[in-house]
Amino acid sequence: MTTTPPDTLNPTEGERRSRGRPARSTTVDTEQLLRQARKIFARHGFDATSVRDIARGAGVDASLMTHYFGSKHALWVAVVKHIAHDAMPLVKTTTALAQADLLPRERLERAIGILVDRVFKEPDIGLFFSTAATEHGERVDFLVEHLVRP
Numbered sequence: 273m274t275t276t277p278p279d280t281l282n283p284t285e286g287e288r289r290s291r292g293r294p295a296r297s298t299t300v301d302t303e304q305l306l307r308q309a310r311k312i313f314a315r316h317g318f319d320a321t322s323v324r325d326i327a328r329g330a331g332v333d334a335s336l337m338t339h340y341f342g343s344k345h346a347l348w349v350a351v352v353k354h355i356a357h358d359a360m361p362l363v364k365t366t367t368a369l370a371q372a373d374l375l376p377r378e379r380l381e382r383a384i385g386i387l388v389d390r391v392f393k394e395p396d397i398g399l400f401f402s403t404a405a406t407e408h409g410e411r412v413d414f415l416v417e418h419l420v421r422p
Contacts, residue, residue: 302340305330306354307396309337309347314400318348318411349414355397356418362390 308330312321323344327334341347366383374382391398404415 300332300336300340303354305332305337305340306351310351310355310400311396313348313351314396314403317403318344318407323347348411351400352414352418355400359390359419362386 305326309326312326312329316325321344323337324334326347327337330337337347341350366386369379369383372379372382401419404411407415
């Protein structure tokens with residue numbers, strides 16, 4: 273038998289919520305939502321992914337995704353920006369290799385090693401890139417601007 277915590281059965285006036293929005297006392301892990309979106313976009317690509325698919329995978333209502341991110345495109349942009357933010361230490365480390373007293377081949381080997389380690393740590397990032405590489409138009413331009421140029 274499962275029981276629902278009392279505060280979810282009868283939220284107080286200050287905690288009442290509209291459909292799709294959490295009660296004020298509820299915390300939503302947007303990092304987890306972005307990771308789930310990255311995973312689904314990586315598997316299926318932008319066009320074959322729906323916000324409902326992502327919400328279902330995250331265990332939340334689709335309207336909650338809309339509340340936090342707006343449109344599917346805005347969610348995809350947030351995922352790319354999240355990846356770019358998380359990749360900054362990787363970019364700094366590989367950029368520092370240019371100043372290292374190494375032969376070009378050694379620099380390249382170390383840079384590839386750093387990248388491979390990251391891909392094995394979070395394989396859906398590599399899959400996201402390979403799926404997103406088939407994008408066209410403004411999405412591919414956005415990827416290049418935020419993930420390739422840095």
